[in-house]
Amino acid sequence: MSGSAPRIVMKFGGTSVGDLDRIRAVAERVKKQKDAGCDVLVVVSAMAGETNRLVGFCQSLSPLHDPKEYDSIVATGEQVTSGLLAIALQKLGVPSRSFAGWQVPILTDSAHGKASLDSIDGAKLLGCMAEGMVPVVAGFQGVAPDGRVSTLGRGGSDTSAVALAAAIKADRCDIYTDVDGIYTTDPRIVPKARKLDKITYEEMLELASVGAKVLQTRSVGLAMREGVRVQVLSSFADGPAVMEGHLPGSLVVDEDEIVEKKLVTGIAYSRDEAKLSVRRIPDRPGIAAAIFGPMSEAHVNVDMIVQSTGADGTTNMTFTTSKSDLPQAINVLESVRDSVQYEELATDPDIVKISVVGTGMRSHAGVASTMFRTLSERSINIQAISTSEIKISVLVAAEYAELAVRALHTAYGLDNV
C-alpha cells in the first residue's frame, strides 16, 4: 500500500447488528479494516426488529400519525445502534464516537418519513477520522430545515452510506448484507448462479428494481451520480481483511472499470406483480390518458403496458402494478368505467416478471430472440414484453418462474461450471 490511507465507508444493516453478539462481530470487522491501515467511517441501521417495534407504537396510537413525530421516534433505533457500536469499538481499543443525523449534520428536505438528502457536511467526520477515530453514523436519518429529525424512508440506510461516502470522498462504500454479493440470479432458485465480481451501476439499478433485493434502488442511483464505488458483501462470512485487490464481495462501478463486458449480466424476477386487463374498449384516441391519468393521480405505479386492437374495432389494454397497488388500481378502473366504456375488467395476481439485464446487449442483437426461443422451447407463454436499453422483461404465469429463470440462466451461459 502506498500514498495516503484508503478511506472506506462500511455500512451494516439491521440483521448485521441484530443483537449484541452481532454488534461485537461488526466491531471486530471494523477493527480489521482499521488495523489494515484504512480510514473507516461506519453507517448503521437499527437492530433488526427495532424499527418495526417503534412503527407499531405509532400505528397503534394513530394510523394517521404526524410524520414528524414518527421520524423522531423511529430515528432512535439507529441512534441506539450507533452508540452501542461505538462502545463495542472502544472496548476493542478502537477510538470511536457516534453521530446522530443532526450532529453531522445530514440535511434533508421537509418530506418527513421519506425525506431526500440535501447536503452533508463532512467536516466533523473528517476531523474525527484525522484524529484516528472511527465515526459511527446513524443511517436512515437527517435533520429537516426546521430543525426536526427526518428519516429517508425504509431502506434509506444504504442511501445514507453512499451519500456519506460521497461527502468524505471515500475510496469505496462497503454495504454489508446477509448475502455475500450480487449473483447472476437468485441462488435459491439456481444453485449454479455465480457471484459477480463487478457490475455496472446501470445493471445494478435494473436488477435492484426488478427484484434482486440486495441494494436499495435509490442508493444505486446516487452512487452512479456521485461516482461512489459500492461493494456488496456479507457481514456473516468471516473473510480476511478486505483490501484493494482482494475484494470478497461484488463491486458496483462505472462501466469504464469493467474490461470484459458480458452480453447478459444477470437474470432477475419479481413476484410482486399483478396484471390488469381492460377489454373491449371502443377504439378512439385518448384511451391511455383516460386510464393512466387517474392511475397516476391515485399514486398507482403502472409498469408494463400492452395495447392490442381486436378485429371488431375495440381495443384491449393490459398492464401491471405491484400486488399492493392492485385494489387501488381496481378502484380507479371502476371509477372510469363510464368514461372509458370498457366491457370487461380482468385481473391476475398469479404472474411473475422475469428480466434479463446486461450492458452488453446494447451492442449485440439476438439477446431478445434467445429469450423468446428459450421460453418457447419450454412452452412458456409470454403475456407481455417490455424493454429498456439494457433490459428485457417478460411477464409469464407464476408457476413457470423457477423453470424460466433456470432455462434463461443456462441459455445465456451464466451457469457456474
Add this chain to the structure above:
Amino acid sequence: MSGSAPRIVMKFGGTSVGDLDRIRAVAERVKKQKDAGCDVLVVVSAMAGETNRLVGFCQSLSPLHDPKEYDSIVATGEQVTSGLLAIALQKLGVPSRSFAGWQVPILTDSAHGKASLDSIDGAKLLGCMAEGMVPVVAGFQGVAPDGRVSTLGRGGSDTSAVALAAAIKADRCDIYTDVDGIYTTDPRIVPKARKLDKITYEEMLELASVGAKVLQTRSVGLAMREGVRVQVLSSFADGPAVMEGHLPGSLVVDEDEIVEKKLVTGIAYSRDEAKLSVRRIPDRPGIAAAIFGPMSEAHVNVDMIVQSTGADGTTNMTFTTSKSDLPQAINVLESVRDSVQYEELATDPDIVKISVVGTGMRSHAGVASTMFRTLSERSINIQAISTSEIKISVLVAAEYAELAVRALHTAYGLDNV
C-alpha cells in the same frame, strides 16, 4: 378564573407512560387541563423498563462504557415517549409537538451520565404554547457544550420538569407519580398516615433525602431556589380537572404560603444505612480527618457521626454510610489502620434511620424529648442521633423500624382520625 391562562408543567414518570394505554390516559389528562383553560407543557420519562433495557445493552458490551455514548443511547427512551405522547395528543385533537433536549435547547455541563443543567432557552416552547400547542419535552436529557447528548442521571426527569417550569415561568409544576401525594409517613407502615395538602421545600428536602422516595432531592432544591410551586399527585387516580383551589395532590411551596404551621410534618425512615464503628483509637487530635479525609477521596458519603471517649484514654468513632458504600468504606478503614491505629472495626447493616421533620420545631422545644421518651417507652435503644434545624434523626436496630415509626406518628398527633 381571571387574567391570563394559568401556565402548568405536567411531568409523567416511567410507570405513568409504561405502555400505550397509559400514554393514551396521560393524553386524556393533559387534554382536561388544556380544556380547563390552562397553557400546558409536558415533560416525560422513558417508558417503564426501557431505560433498564438500554443501560443493560451498554453494560453488557462494556462495564466501563463511554458515558457520552451511554447518554446518546439512553436518551432515546424519553425521545420515543415524547413523540408517542405528541401523537396521542394530536389524536385527541390537541395540537402538540415533541422536543428532544437538544431541540429546546436544554444546555448542561459536560458531566455525561450525571450532568447538571446550565440553562434552558424557553423561547421556542413559549412560542409553541402561544400558538395553542402542547410541547412535550423529553425529560432527563440535554445537550453538552460540545453538542453531544447528555443525561442528568437517573430520576433527573423531575429536575427537568422543575427547570422547565422555571424557564417558562410556570404557575405550577405538577409531578405525576404512582402515589397521590406526600404523606406524613409511609402509608404501608402506618395505615393512619395522612396526605399533606402543603409542605415546605425544606421539609420536602429532608423527607426526600431520608427515604420518602416521592420527589428527587435535586429537583426539590432547584424548586426552592427558583421558587417553583411543585404539586405531587397520582397519575392513576382519575380525579377531576386539576385547577387552583382544588388540588388533589400535595403542594410543595415556600414557608410563607403555609398559614398553619405544624410542629412535626412527617416521619421518614431509611433502611439504606450501614453502621461502622472504629473502636479503641489512641485519643489525639486529627483522628476525624485521618478517617474521613480518605473516605471523601473514595467518594463514600458519610452521614451520622458520633465520637465517644472511653475511660482508658482511647476514643471510638461511629458513623453511617449507605449500604452500597459499605464495602468501599471498609476498604478505606483497612487502608488507614496503621495510621489511625484503631484496635477494632465493627460493622452493622441491620439498622434503620428514623427522622422526624417539621419547620415548626424551629420555634418549639420539646420535639426531641418527645422522640426520645416515645422510643424509650417501647424499649427501643437509640444508637446515634443527628439533628438539623428542622429534623431529628435517630439510628435504631432495623427490627424496630415499623414500631418506632408508628409510635412516633401517634406521639406527634399525626394519625388520621
